[in-house]
Amino acid sequence: MTITTEALREVALTRVEYDQVVELLGREPRPVELGMFGAMWSEHCGYKNSRPLLKKFPTTGPRVVQGPGENAGVVDIGDGIGIAFKIESHNHPSAVEPYQGAATGVGGIVRDIFTMGARPIALLNSLRFGSLDSPRTRYIFDGVVGGIGGYGNCLGIPTVAGDIFFDDSYTGNPLVNAMCVGVVDNSAIMRAKASGVGNLVVLVGADTGRDGIHGATFASVENPEESHRGVIQVGNPFLEKLLLEACLEVLQTEHVVAMQDLGAAGLTSSVVECASSGDVGIEIDVQKVTRREQGMNAYEVMLSESQERMLVVVREEGLEDVRAIFDRWDLHSDVIGRVTGDGNVCIMDGEAVEVNVPASFFVDQCPTYVRDGIESARIANARAFDVDSLPDLSREDVGDALHALMASPNICSREPVVQTYDHTIMSNTVLPPLAGDAAVVRIKGTNKAIAVKTDCNPRYVYLDPYVGGMHAVAEAARNVSCTGAKPIALTNCLNFGSPEKPEGYYQLERAVSGMADAARALETPVVSGNVSLYNESGNEAVFPTPTVGVVGLIEDVSTAVGMTASSGAVLLLAGQHSATIGGSEYLKQRHGMTAGAPPSLDLDLEIRVQKFVQDAIASRMVHAAHDTSEGGLLVAVIEMLDGSLGSALDFSCLASENGGRLDRLYFGEAASRIIIAAAPTQVEALRTLAEAADVPLAEIGRVNTSGVLRMDDATSIPILDLHDSWASGLKR
Amino acid sequence: MGKQQYLVEVFISLKEVVNDPQGLAIRDGLHNLGFDEVDGVRAGKYLQVSVNAGSPEQAQQRTAEMCDTLLANTVIEEYRITVADRATS
Amino acid sequence: MRFGVVTFPGSNGDHDALSAIELGLQQEVAPVWHKDRSVDGFDALIIPGGFSYGDYLRAGAIARFSPIMEAVTDFAQQGGPILGICNGFQVLAEAGLAPGVLLRNANLSFSCRWVHTRVETGRTAFSNGLQPGTVLRLPIAHGEGRFFVTPEELAHLEERQQIVFRYCDEYGNDDPLANPNGSTDSIAGVCNERGNVVALMPHPERAYDPLLGGDEGLQILGAVLRSGVEAAVGR
Structure with a gap:
């Protein structure tokens, strides 16, 4: 009997794979058997393209109670308590029916957590869409957000954090990654x-x-x-x-x-x-x-x-x-x-x-494939573009550029979205969405809390998968560190295009290598994850998007800090002084380009900066901390000010390290840097701590009650105007 | 060509094969109240659309277009249209 | 004082109500299952929030026929203090124990945020001892919380002092922008004529610890300690 090509297509097996099945069984498979082989040997269940690559991830550590291979990973936070968590994709169902696709995505990840015997205490979601200007994208966006809220709110599990990013590459294939975190008695997993x-x-x-x-x-x-x-x-x-x-x-x-x-x-x-x-x-x-x-x-x-x-x-x-x-x-x-x-x-x-x-x-007999990846010449060329060859921003244009960035869908306020998610239920939410760089959720019955965040800058991964993979891990961990938590483990969802194309396989392989190296350096083992390949439409792959979800531990919940600076505070930049507009939101907004080399990442510096900030927060020397990601320094400063405050900024100490360029200084992006806010009386002690930690620390401004952002050269912009731009981005 | 107003009724429900949690919950609620004769419940939406059209057939056809583009989510829902009566405006 | 928290299939605010009473108010508390038929031994009842029976059909519509609701109704008629929160408000309204109906929010969207509410009367079991005009900061989290009554019914409620809480700005002033869901006359909470059954949309049981953003919910939950024992003994 010969199997027809149509029958094989139905179960998505190749003829070679079918022959393997026949050889294993010593006979032709029965119809139900064939269907089951098709499902179990699919990438989704069998990881046939990704399994060899996933071996690169560090998966062990003193806190790891359960690593990959179960419904979720579990890490020990002391007192016999484990945190079970995992992230999973529901991309394709969400492309077809956004509301139900996203809703059932939440349902699936929540079941993974309580299957382990853990009580789910927090939900996060990482979303990628095409441009909101398209009515179809607007429909998908509204549906996905509605589905996440509709399902999570009804379950009574707070949705506390996540990230949203828009780019045309996701138009036909949005990404919906849902993460759930639960608490379990380690002896009862x-x-x-x-x-x-x-x-x-x-x-x-x-x-x-x-x-x-x-x-x-x-x-x-x-x-x-x-x-x-x-x-x-x-x-x-x-x-x-x-x-x-x-x-x-x-x-x-x-x-x-x-x-x-x-x-x-x-x-x-x-x-x-x-x-x-x-x-x-x-x-x-x-x-x-x-x-x-x-x-x-x-x-x-x-x-x-x-x-x-x-x-x-x-x-x-x-x-x-x-x-x-x-x-x-x-x-x-x-x-x-x-x-x-x-x-x-x-x-x-x-x-x-x-x-x-x-x-x-x-x-065990599921075939695995190790392929040869080749970098796309088009992307290599884009990366090679010298972004400093572009004309610099003139001083007069800084205000306009800033307004445009604040209103950019990738930067603007997520308030309209997070308001539709119940984030106060379960009475554990210490830092709700948007209050800090990560959400902080207390562990009832203890003095501890966890900080959780998802992240991935897909532009960086697109331009340089290895460096971009490192960034995804480092940025998620940095966000968690900004609340005062120590990152302890991570989960990831690898959203990529077809691995059968050499360019796609290259991205997957290099990004996984970068993530693995960063996870090892930051001592955040990978305890769970999910792989979603074939994210393409019209033969074009989405930006490679290895979403990372990090869990951090705060020993004393009362020390956790958000990102809002108070009046009179000194703003200090800890870490990297030099930034680039390569792969930046500014470059996309201002010049319409996704090009240049993304920011470099020195893992040693990254570790030192995160540790310094964790220590400064734990000893109550700073009252706010904020990572400077998309949009650069100015955007980050504004995000730290509520509408009634203002700030006088002086970035002159950073000018030379940014080649004297205003675009790099104000809107350039970099890893390994965090803005902290402290009372003036703490500055001396912070300098001492930074010096001992070998972390560069620069005073970049002061917070006042002027309601105005005043830059180096006396340019003044009312904060409320900037907040209006910021608040308007997702409406329309 | 003269147009008249028609009252078009649209019944939208989940396709037969699609899971209907709302219908299931209502069915169970009825069982709890002793309505044991209830075998199943399907929940849906009912809309009245006043349509100006040249004929009942045209009203029907235009409303079907409305269903396909907006009123129904044809990925999971089906609809039934009746041109019930001329609306008294 | 011993509180009972009634749990329906789909309730999800029961855990918070239990925690708030136990950790915040430091009183005895136990869950009451919807299939139970008695509330003996409880001095006060909380009908918590959630999505009882998924809120399919209408919020609270199916829950109100649960076996426990007969005992809850008797308890109310005897003057026992009952607090309905969010979905619990909807259940009490469907059961006729609290006035009004709750419709979809005016903006048709679920809304989770902190709001300010003003105490309008101190005569109820859950506002006893609070000065009218007191402003409490509480979280809301609902999609169907638009309180609706006709103008005649509104006048009736006013007359009988059945309006217990109104949405307001942080200083206690009326402000249409502070009304988060389009409720009639910014009404956030009401009571029955006797004042022993109070129902509100905001969540006092989520505001029992400054660590969580505020503890002003305890003033509502705690009010019954002053009035409740009396009421419980009196019935």
Whole structure:
């Protein structure tokens, strides 16, 4: 029998891969088996292009309780408490149906966290869109923001931080990455590792419909809108809330040996993962699965991606207790199978054997590809462009340039967005969105707090994937440090184009190398992550976007600081003095270019600067700190001033290191620098601390109550006008 | 050509195969109140659109265009249109 | 004093209410399950926020038929102090225990931020001891919080002193811009005629610790300590 090309396309396997399946099995696969191989060997589940690269990441450390490979990573923050966290993409579903795509993305990542036995305490999201001038992008933007709020608000988990970036490269393929953070008792972490022959496999939650069949494969091909034929999943946050509470309650009993949520590839991946991690077999009967629709066959049941479902492996003697808890929460549950000793995944449809395959074939035997990457000549040329050959900004134009930057969609206030997210629920939010560089969430019952932030400047990664990858890690960590927290670990979501194109593979490989080197240097191991490749439309890849989510620890929550300076404060720049407009927001706004070399990154200096700021905050010497990212120094200063304040600035000490150029001085971007605000009485002590830490420290201005920004040369701009520009960017 | 006003009714609901959490919750609420005879509930939207058109067919067709472009999210929703009556303006 | 926090499927403000009473007010508190039929042993009840039954159909519409609601209604009729917050307001309004209805916010968007509210009367179980005019800074977080009554009903509420809180600016002045959701006459909270059932959209239970941005919610939750025991004993 020969398999048709159409049948292979259906499951997104190559002929070579199909032959591997036949060789492994020693026979032709049955139809359901083939569908399951297609899903498990997709990039989304099998990481076949990225797995060799992911080995570069540091994944261990003294605080790591659970590294990659589980539903989420866990780090120890002392007192037996673990922080479970992970970020995941839902890009392709969001391109097709923005509201539901984003909503179910939130639902999926939240399930990953409570599957570990952790109570979710914070949500973040990292979003990338095309230009807001396009009505389609506006529709996608509104839908995604609405879906995130609609789902997260209903669950009662605060959405506390994130980042949004706009560029035309995302027009046909927006990025929606959702991150969830939970708290778990380190001794009670649950894993997706089935064990105990004879234990029962229980499916709980929503009934199974034809939602999102082949979602995992669909996430691994280009042009999502064209390729998607399945049924869009509609999220039910109310049901998820019940599932969350019920699962956490069930995990308090002694009866559960493993738990795995149903995400991409639905029952297929959860059954396979549970069996393979536990080195056991699982036998289930699809007829025991309650359906939402009539006439579904075994193939559809196994590949359905209906949301809000959980697979629980339960000891037989505990079944009654466990089901009583689910009943109490009005959740339907079915016993659909058992753990077996033969290591096989066996799927029955009543009496008929639909699948009988060793679990390891789906996981360990998944092919991996190491490819040869080549840098795109077009991008290499763009990077080689000498940005200092552009005419400098004249003094008269500084005000206009500043207004334009404040109103730029990439810099302007996120207030209209964050106001639609509930960020005060759970009464843990110490630094809400926009109050600091990262959100600070206290850990109830302790004196501690965590700081969390996502970040990635995709322009830097586009222009130089290695340096850009380092920046993504360093900037997320720097933001966390600005609240006084010590970054302890990270999660990442690798959003790239097709790895089958040498230019795409090059970006992926180099960015991962840069991220790995920075993570190692900053001692922030990678404990979880997700890979989303094939983010392309019309044959053009999105900007390479390795989103990084960092978690930091604050030992004494009362020391945390935000970014708002008070009147009378001295503003000091700690760290790098020299900036560049290469890859900057200014260059894009003013000259319409994404070009030049992005800022360089000296990891040793980065570590020293972050440590210095953490120490200065912990000893209460500074009351505000702010990273200077997109837009440069002036933008950062304004973000630190509330509308009633003003500031007299003097950047003269930085002029020579910026080649005397105003564009670099005011709007150039650089890593490893943080503006801190301190009372004048603290300046001497700060200088001493900086000197001991080998960190350059320069006084760049003072905060006053004038309501006016006064620059070196007496140019004055009312702060409220700048705030108006800043507040208006996302409206329209 | 003379135009008249038609009252067009639009019923929008999730496609049969799409999960309807709202319908499920309402169904369960009815069960809790003892309405055991309820088998299923699908929730949707009902709109009345006053349309000036040359004929009922034209009113129907224009409203269908409105549904495709704005009123319904055809990725997940379907719609049914009735040109119910001439609106009394 | 012993508080009960009623939890419906989809409630999500129950944890905050429990924490605020336990950590902020330092009083005894326990959850009450929606399938229970008794509230015996509680001196005051809180109906917390959230999305009971997903808020599908109408906010609060399905929850109000929960088994526990009969006991809650009896408790109210006997003069027991009840505080409905956010979705709890919607449940009480659907059950007829609090006046008015709650519609989608005027800007059709969920809104989470801190607002100022002014105490309009100190005669209720949850404003007892507060001077009218007192300004409290509290968070809101809702998409359906636009309080609506007809002009006749409004006059009726005014007359019977059933308006307990109004949105205002930080100095306590009326300001249409301070009305975050388009509520009739900037009304943020109301009570029943007797004053033992109070319902409001802002979240006092999220404002019990300066670390979280403010602790002025405790003034509302704590007011019942002055009035509640009396009321509880009196019934």
